[in-house]
Amino acid sequence: MAEKTKTGRRPDRTAFSDFFKDIERLADRSQDGIYHYDLNSRKFLYFNKAFREIFRLPANTGTRIPVDKVMPSIHSDDRGNFLHAIDQSAAAGLSKGEVQYRVAYPDGTIRWFQDRWIVLRDRKDGRPLSLEGFIRDNTEIRTADMQLIHSRQKSLIGGYIVLDGKFRYVNPEFVRITGFSENELMDTDPLDIVHEDYRDYVRQNAVSMLKGYSDTPYMFCVRDKTGQTHWILETVASVIHEGRRAALGYFMDISELRRMQGNLSTLGLMISTISHSLKGCLTGLDASLYLIETGFYRNKPARIEEGIDVTKLMIDRISKLVQNILYYSKDRELNLETLEVWPFVKELAESMETRIRAANIAFETDFSKNIGKFRIDCNILWPALVNILENAMEACIADQRSLAHCIRFCAYGNADQVVFEISDNGPGMDNEQLQQVFQLFYSSKGIKGTGVGLFVTHKVILQHGGCITVESKPGHGACFVITLPRQTVAVPAP
Secondary structure, eight states: OOOOOTTSOOOOHHHHHHHHHHHHHHHHTOSSEEEEEETTTTEEEEEOHHHHHHTTOOTTOOSOEEGGGTGGGBOTTTHHHHHHHHHHHHHTTOSEEEEEEEEEOTTSOEEEEEEEEEEEEOTTTOOEEEEEEEEEEOHHHHHHHHHHHHHHHHOSSEEEEEETTEEEEEOHHHHHHHOOOHHHHTTSOGGGGBOGGGHHHHHHHHHHHHTTSOOOOEEEEEEOTTSOEEEEEEEEEEEEETTEEEEEEEEEEOHHHHHHGGGOTTHHHHHHHHHHHHHHHHHHHHHHHHHHHHHHHTTOHHHHHHHHHHHHHHHHHHHHHHHHHHHHHSOOOOOOEEEEHHHHHHHHHHHHHHHHHHTTOEEEEEOOTTOOEEEEOHHHHHHHHHHHHHHHHHHHHHOOSOSOOEEEEEEEEOSSEEEEEEEEOSSOOOHHHHHHTTSTTOOTTGGGOOSOHHHHHHHHHHHTTOEEEEEEOTTSOEEEEEEEESBOOOOOOO
């Protein structure tokens, strides 16, 4: 006779069966792999559809499979860590465990997974019986993390992380500036490298910025390993590192800029414009780190990707600003080489096309393959022309009028000269702006501009023995015409 419950009713076996089937169907809808692993038999007694897909198990595989059936899918370098993590969590009396590993597929694809489980134990003696776990695909987050690390490592700005008052991370540029090796800097007080006259000043400004009371970069002096003094422009932000609150710093050597001051009659304007530009870029870096940080914790890869893109853009802007200013501060001889004009302008246009079109601006080019050759210093003429294209793009972006914006880039020549024309249909310039457009530190973009780019462009063109003119009217865009001799003879920098 069937056993009765306390209420006198027999249990409904059909209801129990339907209940467990509903649970299995619910588990199969999960994007995470779900499993029950028996430690004694070393078999997976249950797994859902996502688990089967992760390890590419055949459809006819039974519901009880030994761990050896799964192991071949796990990357050979990670199998030991996988088994060790399971054995350790079971043997150490822990209630949970986790491990990251890669799964390698036959087509060469490799994906990262985060495997987390709870340990089920015997209630009497605490023996480990089984694991119940969830496996989550971590590939996108892992990729974003590697891209961020790569971006930091390749950064042209010194970067560091301070936790508990000690360095926990420094990038190669920070090592280059200070002269100390990474090992020498790790676990040391960051104030040790700060000039003794500036330590209180740095501490106060860093605390103010970390608490959100200030967002203005601050300048101070540090001593490198040889005792040489460097002027530094710095900003810091609060981040999470290794699960704890830490300080992320960006550390820019501006010693060359400081040395330029004695030669610049417009010193006050220089500091003002550079400060505003750097402030905007560093604020952008802080915003990008916020996007990345929140993207990780909220599992939003798109936000992480956006943060990385903003970081790269800000670093690119700061790099260009520094390069322009350093070029102005030094007399530099041309390194001339003979190049075909068409490949030069074609590659230049392609390097800008994506950015221009991404800003919803049409980009038209007009140059044939038969323009011939010219003799130039590609390393400085290229960024000089990019400066003009970027100015055209930024002018169109800033234009409040409702019209289809367009930038046109043309190249042509005759027996003796090569001519480039870069025009746009942006807001244009008035006569006063036209007269100042190539002057040092003049910018029609207010605090968003540095007033260095077009000045350097003008200087580069003249140094090539060429000339640059601009025509513009308010509301009718602008057209820059650059004329260069085919056989440039290096002349002293103007």
